[in-house]
Amino acid sequence: MQQQQEAPGVLAFQQAVVQHKLVAGRCRKCNTLHVPPRPLCGACSSLDVATEELSGYGRLLGVTAIHLPPTFMQREGFGRERPYLAGVVELDEGPRITARIVCMDALKPEQIAIGARVMAMYSERNVDGKPRTWLAFGPAPQTHGSVLTRGA
């Protein structure tokens, strides 16, 4: 039962990513934000949760170089000699999200500044012949503001 309740929220998140948007679920009762959105508030168990678009900006809390990538990434050339980065981002709106980190040096993860401003980026890739959109985070421009387009 729980599994079925979770599905629409995660689906909404994935559908938003395809449109290059980042969404959360906001509980209308206690105001808690959940990423990805879920139909049941984890804080107060309310079912009154609305999907809300986020800015896509945040800061990097931690980052790890992955040397043993999943198969589809091995096909893209990632591996022991060419790691990729995964990190935890604290979004400006509060929630934390784990995602791939791009446009930073995976061979020198120790040189990546923790707390750095990052923004949501989207990449289109084919996985087993099907187009998929992936959410990642990369360095945000220093002068970011509301006029910048998200994920473009």
Ligand SMILES: [Zn+2]
């Ligand atoms: Zn709540």
